[in-house]
Amino acid sequence: MQRYSVFSLARNALTHHRDWQPAWRSPPLKDAYDVVIVGAGGHGLAAAYYLAKNHGITDVAVLEKGWLGGGNVARNTVTIRSNYMRDESIPFYVKTVALFDGLTKDLNYNLMYSKRSMIDVVQTYPKLREIKRRMLHMDLYGSTYEPITVSELRQRIPALTGGGTDSRLPIIAGMVHTDAAVCRHDAVAWGYARGADAYGVEMHQNTAVKSLLRGSDGRIAGVETNRGTVKARKVALAVSGHTTSLTETLGLRLPLKTFNLTAFVSEPVKPLIDVVVNCPDIGVYLSQSDRGELVIGGAPDPGQSFRRDIKQNVFEDAVAAMLELFPAFKRLKLMRQWGGSLEIAHDATPIVSRTAVPGLYITAGWWGGFKAIPAGGFTLAHLVAKDEAHPLTEPFSLERFRHLDFVLESGTTTAR
Numbered sequence: 001m002q003r004y005s006v007f008s009l010a011r012n013a014l015t016h017h018r019d020w021q022p023a024w025r026s027p028p029l030k031d032a033y034d035v036v037i038v039g040a041g042g043h044g045l046a047a048a049y050y051l052a053k054n055h056g057i058t059d060v061a062v063l064e065k066g067w068l069g070g071g072n073v074a075r076n077t078v079t080i081r082s083n084y085m086r087d088e089s090i091p092f093y094v095k096t097v098a099l100f101d102g103l104t105k106d107l108n109y110n111l112m113y114s115k116r117s118m119i120d121v122v123q124t125y126p127k128l129r130e131i132k133r134r135m136l137h138m139d140l141y142g143s144t145y146e147p148i149t150v151s152e153l154r155q156r157i158p159a160l161t162g163g164g165t166d167s168r169l170p171i172i173a174g175m176v177h178t179d180a181a182v183c184r185h186d187a188v189a190w191g192y193a194r195g196a197d198a199y200g201v202e203m204h205q206n207t208a209v210k211s212l213l214r215g216s217d218g219r220i221a222g223v224e225t226n227r228g229t230v231k232a233r234k235v236a237l238a239v240s241g242h243t244t245s246l247t248e249t250l251g252l253r254l255p256l257k258t259f260n261l262t263a264f265v266s267e268p269v270k271p272l273i274d275v276v277v278n279c280p281d282i283g284v285y286l287s288q289s290d291r292g293e294l295v296i297g298g299a300p301d302p303g304q305s306f307r308r309d310i311k312q313n314v315f316e317d318a319v320a321a322m323l324e325l326f327p328a329f330k331r332l333k334l335m336r337q338w339g340g341s342l343e344i345a346h347d348a349t350p351i352v353s354r355t356a357v358p359g360l361y362i363t364a365g366w367w368g369g370f371k372a373i374p375a376g377g378f379t380l381a382h383l384v385a386k387d388e389a390h391p392l393t394e395p396f397s398l399e400r401f402r403h404l405d406f407v408l409e410s411g412t413t414t415a416r
């Protein structure tokens with residue numbers, strides 16, 4: 001693999017950047033692999049990378065119906081955090097933040113990773129109680145959550161001029177999560193793809209999996225694609241939002257529902273906000289990108305749907321919520337808006353699990369799953385390689401629904 005560095009940049013400048021190697025190959029599709037991963041999003045590509053790097057399994061094909069990194073991995077608002085509630089969840093998210101911390105170096109790819117803290121703006125006492133409880137839990141696992149006063153909050157975010165004592169919902173406290181970060185989302189997909197390719201993993205774009213195939217022994221046998229049958233000893237689904245469409249081809253039903261989550265950006269403005277601001281009581285959060293655009297996300301559309309655009313009423317709710325706290329932003333022009341289809345399990349915790357079909361694995365239910373990509377890929381690779389759950393994702397197994405052993409995280413996501 002060609003290494004990226006200041007020297008290779010300078011060397012390639014001399015040849016007008018015509019001699020860069022492609023970041024990954026496009027080999028012909030074989031008719032059989034050890035492992036097929038469906039979905040070249042963050043989780044699928046990270047799993048392919050760690051399968052090769054950590055477990056020496058390189059006869060792997062990642063099949064993608066569209067283009068690599070064109071799904072939710074490139075549609076999110078790039079917030080990375082570990083402020084979860086449950087003992088089963090926090091260590092997983094602490095691990096993912098730790099992997100993100102070293103990922104630019106590990107992948108030799110500039111992810112534009114920026115550790116910048118997230119500040120929760122608290123406007124109701126039930127939320128304050130929940131957040132303080134979270135703080136105590138997180139403390140046990142070395143994850144940071146520190147309360148600040150309203151005046152400290154206003155000092156750190158001068159643009160936040162709403163939410164005064166005479167407003168509908170006055171701000172009553174702030175909570176700072178210093179581990180939070182942002183990073184360039186599609187670079188995560190490209191970095192993992194390039195890293196996996198260097199180990200010999202194949203990525204096949206425009207290759208849609210239509211159904212899963214089961215052998216006469218009951219095990220997974222491969223997948224049927226728009227380009228023919230591809231056999232595999234093991235198949236992992238990393239298709240965010242579309243898992244049930246595939247598992248249903250084998251008659252497997254999963255406790256997942258798909259919803260639409262949206263975001264939008266403003267025109268670029270001078271540096272204004274240097275943290276991620278999260279307003280959980282009114283359902284809006286925002287940060288400022290390197291280009292100066294404000295990146296704004298809201299609550300999901302409550303109706304189940306596979307749409308990837310934004311509904312007018314959902315968009316208006318998010319704008320109205322933002323203007324309550326940032327009234328000066330009413331002068332900003334909004335430039336782009338988009339959505340993605342995400343699935344969520346009944347307890348708002350992801351599923352990284354074996355299934356009733358031996359050799360078939362799923363990683364699914366990732367609501368805030370961008371932050372989870374490094375640890376999600378790392379643990380899925382372990383599961384596929386060893387056919388047993390990594391300790392970090394043992395509680396994320398499908399078995400928890402059989403035993404009603406839920407990991408309730410609905411308060412820590414924007415999901416309803």
Ligand SMILES: Cc1cc2nc3c(=O)[nH]c(=O)nc-3n(C[C@H](O)[C@H](O)[C@H](O)COP(=O)(O)OP(=O)(O)OC[C@H]3O[C@@H](n4cnc5c(N)ncnc54)[C@H](O)[C@@H]3O)c2cc1C
Pocket residue numbers: 038039040041042043044063064065066067068069070071072073074075076077078079080207208209210238239240242246261262263297338339340341342366367368369370371372
């Ligand atoms: C608006 C929005 C904001 C978000 N903000 C955040 C955030 O701030 N922080 C955070 O942590 N998370 C956030 N998320 C969630 C995060 O983006 C997702 O949870 C995560 O990206 C999902 O994992 P992935 O990257 O593997 O999914 P994807 O990138 O969607 O990958 C799945 C891939 O599977 C492919 N696929 C599907 N079906 C098939 C098939 N049959 N055959 C072949 N390929 C198939 C798709 O084309 C896609 O490329 C946000 C999501 C949205 C939509």
